Amino acid sequence: MDNPFRYRLFYTVRQKIVTSVVVLALLAWGTVTVVQRVTKPEDRSCAPGVARPVGSEECVGVATAGDGYDFGESRLTLVADAIGRENAALKDGQYTTVALLLPLTSTSPGLREKVLNELHGAFAQQYRANRHNNETPKIRLVLANTGKDNLHWKTAVEQLKNMTGEPHHLRAVSGIATSSTEVRSAVGELTGKGIAVVGTTITADDIANGPGGQPFPGLARVSPTNGDEAQALTRLGPVDPEKTLMVHDTRTGDHYTDTLRKAFSQLLGRHAYEPRVFTSDTDPNAEGTTPLRFRRITQDLCIMPTETVFFAGRHTQLRQFINALGARGCKERKFLLLTGDEGSYLGTDPQLDRAALESGLTVQYAALAHPDAWRARPGYQPPKTGGSAEAYDAFVRALDDVTKEPAGPLGPTTLSDGQAIIAYDAMALAVQAIREATPDGEMIPPLKEVRDLWPDIKGSLKVEGASGWICLDNHGNPYNKAVPVVQLTRGGPRFVRMAWPEGQPPDDECVRMPRS
Structure with missing residues (x-):
């Protein structure tokens, strides 16, 4: 027998109309949803100023908020958080920004270790600078990621070029750690915009200024050249x-x-x-x-x-x-x-x-630096000029301060590769230039004054770095910088002795340099 409700439920005129309207509405909704998903750009943002480029899962760019973003790298979380806490304590209008430009998402085990140690050293200097004799302006630190093999350097650099005004007041870029074509291009773009750049571990002779020309006006280095x-x-x-x-x-x-x-x-x-x-x-x-x-x-x-x-x-x-x-x-x-x-x-x-x-x-x-270079031991007395145990000990104290609360924790830092030491010194050079370039009564130095200060970093203005004295020539290169000679041994790197490009340490004042 036929179901008595069949015609009443599905084949009355009213039911046909209602069913048709519902089906059409569902089709329309589905069509709109599909079109929106197809036409709406995919959200590839990671954090303020940071995004994943098309075709890549790396988060690259500048963490402009300075709030502790770690670029998805858990090994960087502790130091990124520490930098974020320090930045949050600064008052608007009383700081300038220094950016660390590095391949933070590199997949190379050696480079990943190097980058982590550099961040530790740079943060130790930021923390010390913000508490030393209540000097101003204070220093805000932001991280800029150029990606694996520095392939996305352009993205980060374009952002940095637009950060010289409010609210960031970017006055220097440090990091700059590999002597590659990409890094050379990044340095050229930044210095071309009038931004001071401080190289940490770049040693290539052709990423430098000299008597033959100034391709990178505003570049300073803390490491000796390969020559x-x-x-x-x-x-x-x-x-x-x-x-x-x-x-x-x-x-x-x-x-x-x-x-x-x-x-x-x-x-x-x-x-x-x-x-x-x-x-x-x-x-x-x-x-x-x-x-x-x-x-x-x-x-x-x-x-x-x-x-x-x-x-x-x-x-x-x-x-x-x-x-x-x-x-x-x-x-x-x-x-x-x-x-x-x-x-x-x-x-x-x-x-x-x-x-x-x-x-x-x-x-x-x-080596660029070594923890034993300035410490006396049986059979070795460090040079009397060109660096000092006191300057190195100041670095050790600063690093100790940031490895524990309230600044830290940071996790372990490797010192034998010299990366933390040299990054600490590079930040010290940036801080000195920023503060020396700040007019009396002002809080923010003019961009050009910071860039033009490098020829004065000698004599009484030399930076007494943990790696040795940093005395710049008129082109921003460290003159007769201490070179620790290190030997690889089964038990690890072993400091052998100090060597000097000029054959002997600089004079007491570190002012005798060849004419340009």
């Missing part, structure tokens, strides 16, 4: 060109390796052996196929009367080369390997064959 590092290394003892071989990278566009190779070549002059070359991967942190090349180079070394090797390359390839030397067939032969500050990455590298360092191979590098 100065090479000069300092060879001051330790005579290097016989007839018994020296240079091994260098041929990958183009890397200003660190290019200028270090050039510096070593100039020191060797005419030498007996053609350099041995290798070509690293486009990503210098990638393992690539270079270990095979290094195995063949070590075979050559075993049949040559070589005693010293100059290595111009990044830390991944340096580690591969050391490992290859550790497996060489001529273990009875002794070699001295000299290289630049990239050697500092290997102190904690788990892939380094530490047994290689006990097989007649001595590896020494020109």
Whole structure:
């Protein structure tokens, strides 16, 4: 029998009309929802001033709020929170801003450790500066992320260029830690806008100003150039060109390796052996196929009367080369390997064959800073000029202050790689320039005055840094800066002795410099 409600419920005229209206409404709603989802731009923001570029999951840009955003990196959370708390305590109109421009989301283990230590050192200086003798203006610190391999430098730099006015009053950018093409471009953009830039660990000779030109007006550095590092290394003892071989990278566009190779070549002059070359991967942190090349180079070394090797390359390839030397067939032969500050990455590298360092191979590098450089010990007295134990101890106290409440906690800081020390000094230089450029009775220095102050950082205005005195020449380069020579050992990096590009420490006043 047919259902008696069938026609009443579904086939009356009224029900047909109601059903049709409901169906059409649902279709219309669904269509509008789909169109909105398709046409509405995806929200890719991470925090104020920070977003994920199309095609990337990295959060890049400038954390303009200065409120402790960590760019999604849990290892940075503690120090980012600490910076945020310090910034929150500052009063509007009584501070200037310094930005730290770094690849905060790098995937390279060595660079990630380096960046974390730099943040610790920079924050220690910010915290100290804001409490030292009640000096003004106070210092606000913001983090700027250029992304993995600095590929998104343009995004961060464009934001920084627009932060010189209210409410930020950006007056300096520090960080600037790698000698790459991207970083060189970033420095050019910032200084072209009149913003003072303080490089921490850039050492490439061609990311600098000099008598031949001022491509980066307003750039100052706290680290020696590769040329100065090479000069300092060879001051330790005579290097016989007839018994020296240079091994260098041929990958183009890397200003660190290019200028270090050039510096070593100039020191060797005419030498007996053609350099041995290798070509690293486009990503210098990638393992690539270079270990095979290094195995063949070590075979050559075993049949040559070589005693010293100059290595111009990044830390991944340096580690591969050391490992290859550790497996060489001529273990009875002794070699001295000299290289630049990239050697500092290997102190904690788990892939380094530490047994290689006990097989007649001595590896020494020109460090930017080291915790033992200014402390006396049996058989070593630090130089009387060019730096001091007092300045280093002030850094240690400042770092201790920020590792505990109320400033901290921060978590552990590695000092042996020198990164925290050099970042602390770079911030000290930025703070000194900002405060010296601030007119009496004012709170905010003119942008141009900060940029133009670098030639005066010498004599009584020298920065007594934890890494050594920072005395700038007229082009913003540290003159005759202390170069700690450090040796890689099985137990970790070991300070050997201090070296100087000019062969001896600077005079008491640090004012004697070559004419420009």
